[in-house]
Amino acid sequence: MTSPLRSVWEAPAAQPPPPRRVWRDWVLVGVIPVIALLEGLARPDLPWRVLWVVVLIAVVPTLLWRRTHPLPMLAIAFATTAIVTVLTGADSQFATTAYFLILIYAVVRWGSGRAMLLGSAIVLASFLLSLLLGPLLLSDVIGSVAVLAMTTTLGVAFRGRAAARARELDRVKLQEREQLARDLHDTVAHHVSAIAIQAQAGTAVAATDPDAAVEVLRVIEREASRTLAEMRSIVRVLRREDGHELAPSPTIADLRQLVQPESGGPVVDLQLTGDIEAVPPTIAATVYRLAQEGVTNARRHARNTTRIEVLVHADAAGIRLDVRDDGDPAASAAPGYGITGMIERATLLGGTCQAAPAPDGGWVVTAVLPRSGWST
Template identity: 65%
Template sequence: MTSPVRAWWDAPAAIPPPPRRVWRDWVLVGVLAPLTFVEAALRPEVPFRWLWAGVLLALVPLLLWRRTHPLTTLTVAFAAGSIISLQGGGEPELFTTAYFLILLYAVMRWGSGRAMLLGGLLVLVGWLTSFLSRTPTAADAIGGIAVVVAVCTLGVAFRWRSRARARELDRMRLLEREQLARDLHDTVAHHVSAIAIQAQAGTAVAETDPDAAARVLRVIEGEASRTLDEMRAMVRVLRREDAADLSPLPGIGELSRLAESVPGRPQVRVAVTGGDEALPPAVAAATFRIAQEAVTNARRHARHAARIDVAATHDADGVRLEVHDDGEAAASAPPGYGITGMVERATLLGGTCAAGPDPDGGWTVTAVLPRTGWTL
């Protein structure tokens, strides 16, 4: 094999992997089965229409496995169709035989590289086999080739688009990890620096058993300094130094910066409640980042929104953040990069983040971040 063919042959299945079965599959099977009988009854001029209707009814359930076993379902369907044609059933002339194109699309969309090549070869062999029963006109041949090529192209296009989106989501997750790594680095560096300073002071003021205290404090100082150096080295690996943001970490106190009242834009109201306990800087920074992204998304995508409410409550357990807009609620929306980033940031801190339409109208983002128990 040539290198391009071998690369295609060894290509893995679709990324991300497809769902095993969704409700649309059952709807498709439920609609196609009776539609086949209706067409056979309304088109008496089609030869062997009841034979083909029976074959299609037997093959329709294969649609339920077209994502997980695309090449197998295509092979079974085309083998059955070819056998019926060669045994005197003629060419299938029912419109519902377009069902075979769905299986071909599934191979190109979700199959592995070898499944795509073998599926294309199978269709080509089936097309050439049809010449044994009849000689198609030039228009029929060109039209059939055009339809098959269009279906294959559509499947490959959606496959590449999905893979590109998955790569972009992975890139966004990496950027979020880099940002969180910086936040954690700044947090740990602050505390370790304080330990080092306290150890130096303890060395100077030790009065009881000064020699032993001095040795212990020197050990603490050395360990703290080495930990600080190792942390900085680790973060240099996790992030690009040229993209580092050296501004101070935002916290829950900076949520008030999001509040604004500008004509022509949604009014943003911020309410922060909670005890006097200081939040870990990483949790406080994540709270601000999630709120900032949620407000930005609401400004961009909430139709006819007049107000955005940001409510943050923190206690001994952690922080609960809720961002709600009063715009027109959408039934559903695909998770974009902003939502993915918010979920990734919350997950890395051991928390949760969810975004979706509110039953009372509008869109709500809810995040719960624990005070402790998280790791990078």
């Protein structure tokens, strides 16, 4: 078997799997027998017309399973008509036989490569049988070949389009999973950093102020509970395969959660300016995650930080995020997973993200998401 033929032979069935049957199938099963019966009554000159009407009606139910079992249904229909043709010595002259094209289309559209090749052999054998039983006009041969070619082309075209849609859906799912993985990193990093800071503060005051230590423990408990809830929500989505459940979508308004005071931690100052309400949900979620990562990095890595500023401004050009801290001057370091994820998020939306030490001390994160990328 040659390589091209082998590749077709080993091709899997069409994806996604076909529906078992739809309302159109029942319409066909109900209408085609009526058409065959009317044609038999209207054309008394057809040979063996009663037998052919019975045969055509008998094989109509194959249409109900043509998607899930395309090759067996095609084989049943063509084998039945071939047997009747051999026994009577006359091919079917009924125009209703044209519904067999639906079975041919189904094999090409839904069947595996093996089913397509075997189905082609069955159709070819039926065509040769017609040639053996009597001469055919050249115009009939050309017309039959043209109709078969058109039916096959339609099946290949719709099969290819469905496959392209499936690949695009898989790409979107993969991209969503990558985003969820970044969300998981951002969520865990933010809350665990807060828990670590609170634990340090609790250790410092435990001996001198037990009441303050108890309050710190309550804050740690709240942070841990919130972390578990968000992690479960994201992991639940990651485990799903149908993609129907969406990931949590924080908004810019949720940035106020970042400014909640933490014992022993720097003060977070949030400023929202411009037309914030007009920002699309996808962009808002990205801005939130970028700001969350920026605040987390400042709390975790900045030295002697007392204040963190989060500035968000939306205008006709897009939206801009700045996260600054007043910590000691820091040397530039290789970007970790958090900063890399921030850059990837901004790039996916046609924007930019930079994180670097500020000239006057501290660390600054600047992200710009232009409106031109909001539709991507």
